[in-house]
Amino acid sequence: MAITLENLHLKQGDFSLSADVEIKSNQTTTVIGPSGGGKSTLLMLIAGFIQPDRGRIIILDQDLTNQSPAARPITMMFQENNLFPHLTVFQNTALGINPNLKLAKQDQQNVKAALLRVGLESRSNDLPSTLSGGQRQRVAIARALLRKRPVLLLDEPFAALGPALRHEMLDLIDEIRASQNATLLLITHNPEDARRIATETIVVTDGHVAKPQPTQALLDDPPLALAKYLGGPSGLVS
């Protein structure tokens, strides 16, 4: 198992979240469910930005419940603000190697290679404000590529992109995942995205985290809560 959440429980004001699930390694799992249901909170818990009230978080057979985010083998991408506005594309990417931005020759080559991989090598010296939304997330992907962490958490980083671009990005990230034998956990609103890259899918509603189900089967015959969220009698939007 890549990630095991054991009797995890969290209470934040009126909202509470509980999870007791296992997420398989070397594959993509999507997290799907209505807004405010707890999808982002779940990822924050795994990444270590929020501490649970009880329960354990085991990542790659290690109990990391009390470890700081830096100590976890994780790269997380947010919906926005993944880049520092005052650093160039190159510098933002290079943070993935060394946050002090001190780079050896080989490191510089690696950064260039990562930018080449996401198609932004010509924009190395530009500031993020000159990039489009999709290009900015590509820089974040390039950084994730350099970090080579076995677990990737994505909090809807492509939600704002058009379908074609989104598909392209999803394919890129899934390809990177596969090439690094990593595990990818992706929040999405779109069942089509889930079908595209996810082997399994977790439904999160009202703070309840369901066990992962095979994506195709789940979406073909959704349980009531999911069906309601997806809309339509069969839940088949696409």
Add this chain to the structure above:
Amino acid sequence: MLVIALLVLLPVGALFMRADGFAGINSYGWSVIRFTVFQATLSALISVAFAIPVARALARQQFRGRRFVLALMGAPFLLPSIVAVFGLLAIWGRNGVFSDVLAGFDAGPLDIYGLQGILLAHVFFNFPLAVRMILQAWDAVPVEHFRLAAQLNMGPRATFRLIEMPLLRGVVPSAILVIFLMCMTSFAVVLALGGGPKATTIELAIFQALRFEFDLSSAAVLALVQFALCISVALLALKISRFIEFGGGLALAKNRWNKSQLLYWQDRILIAISLIFVASPLLAIGFRGLSGLAAGLPNSLFQAFVTSLIIALSSATLAIFLALILAHFIHHLQDKSGRMVQSVAFLTLAASPFVIGTGLFIIINPFFNPFNLALPITALVNAAVTLPMALRIFLPALKRIDQNFGQTAQSIGLHGLNRFRILTWPQMRSEIGFATGIAAALSMGDLGVITLFAPPDIATLPLLMYRLMGSYQTEAAAAVALVLIASSFTLFWVFDNGGRHGDHP
């Protein structure tokens, strides 16, 4: 804009009109100017240098009573300077707490008179203000950036270079500027703790020219020197201070995920030290005041309280109203002209209350009895003085709102008053509350123009306190001082807290 220009420049003009000629600046005058700039620069630099680590500690530590600490940070700034001087003396004076402790070790009493005393008092006044200003800039950094820093395992140095440095670059120059200007016109503090005529500021020279020599021309020339210094410093600071364009972050509490115990204790100790530094003189004032209260209150206390409250509320309302209009105006200007307008607005900070007061007096006297206008004028001048501060608080907020919601607002046709009501007001509540709190409390404790205009039957709390001190009534004066700072503090707290209420957790 016009109001400010009129308020600041007309009085100086009026002084020249009444003056017999144009005075030059002699070598003594130059030494006064040098000393003024010197002490103001040092005061501003030291205040901000201390404020940076403390603001950082407050930004990353969550603890019970954090709100109270933040509110307390507003307190010294709101103290009338003469009250603060006595509070500081009770702790740092030759007969103060520290000297008593030192005496136990056979060490001589502390000597705070001289430059060190001036700096101590100015840092006491302004360091907490700097902390609040810098903390607000910290709040503007998107939480994702701190998460990224945590995930990328940035050490303290990398965090400083990549996140803190850019945010400090935006806020530190204006913090230095504001404090520099406040210290430049400092008067009672310099005179009480300066130790002699070596420590003479421009403001004292102006006072002397107006009071003892009837030398309006020298006073006006010195006032112009103050303005010139102020404008150049303002322009410089506004040019250096680049507003970093952060996108809108999720406004969650900025937990830090560094589990280092060293960092934790370093932060806690820093916060504790600043708390003691800020609170001990306040406590001393409180004790003195309580024993004064026990001895009985002067009859005129309630009336003075009401008068002060009316002045404070009306000048705060006026200041915020003007600042909001001006901030919107500047916000829509080009960078360069915006800077010009802003630096003119800063003039009111550098304007000597004596010059404004005397100038207004000369202007008004031919038409009205100045006594009848005492309260409106006091409110107006106080409003003008707090205007620049409110501007510095509002402008970044307006920019933030525009970046986050400007397009949405435009697309749904939200403009004018509706935009203010639906978008700006809810988004700027905490800034408006903070600025209103400062304006009201500052005006409550002000002992500037009111002395020139006040009729005897109308006294404000500071004036009453000062009159009591002048008639051997030290205890009653201490009691009034306590009432004064309690009401200033309450006013500030009510507005500041009111603004924060309903804010994100």
Add this chain to the structure above:
Amino acid sequence: MKKFLTAAALLTLAGASWAQTDTLTVYTYDSFVTDWGPGPAIKTAFEQTCDCTLNFVAAGDGAALLARIWLEGERSEADIVLGLDNSLMEPARQTGLFAPHNGIPATINLPVPWQDDIFLPYDWGYLAFVYDNTSGIDVPTNFQELAASDISIIIQDPRSSTPGLGLLFWVKAAYGDEAGAIWQDLSDNIVTVTKGWSEAYGMFLAGEADMVLSYTTSPAYHLIAENDFTKSAAEFSEGHFMQIEVAAKLKNTDQNALADAFLEFIASEAFQAIIPETNWMYPAIKIDLPDGFDTLIDPEPVALPPLTVEHRKTAMDEWLAALSQ
């Protein structure tokens, strides 16, 4: 904004309501009109002698008072100014705004003869260094001893306060051309130089210095009002600066008769009896002093030259030069 305007209008109305007929307007300094000052009692006493209203207007300290009158010029509403002193008389005379009085009342009785056609004295006191007699300091008997000792003193700034200016004239009168040297010797005794008497005295009471520049009458306050016997004034062999507080009528008064009546009233027992225990100064006529005043030191006055603006400037420059080093 609306709130502000309403408040402003209300206050303007409230302020205007005191303008009545047959009102004598007297400008004075702040501490004169507080609940503890002589103002309230004097108002009552004078209004019993006339069918009029006596209206006190406070304008800061003595120097602020003169600045105020000078700024208002001929438009001033003041009929009488009460609270200038001998150090401010010459600049006040130069404004040309004051009118001569109808003769010095025969009752006036000061340690020095009084001759002035405009200003009438209403009280007086000697400047002196006040100390805590339980502190065990060697009390100096003149400025030279003080300068040679390591006694700490707090004084007021002659540029912002009348006692401070008085001290300047005192040292100048006692030492003439040597005044600058005395100031230089005193500089290591001076803890700080405050804006006004209130700050200096408050700091002395808080224990910040051994001695403070105040009045020989200050111990009387502590004795009579607080039963505190620990404060004394040091008697200096050079003689003491005598601060004489004066009143005068303004040329442009519209209450000429009433103003003259008030100037006469000043020299009456009704007025003078109020002074010692409210203004803590000596009365300007011969009356019985309250118990406690007999314990005060009774020094000689130092002989003063005319306290002209030029004289002040010379003394001030010496002071600045000596203390700025």
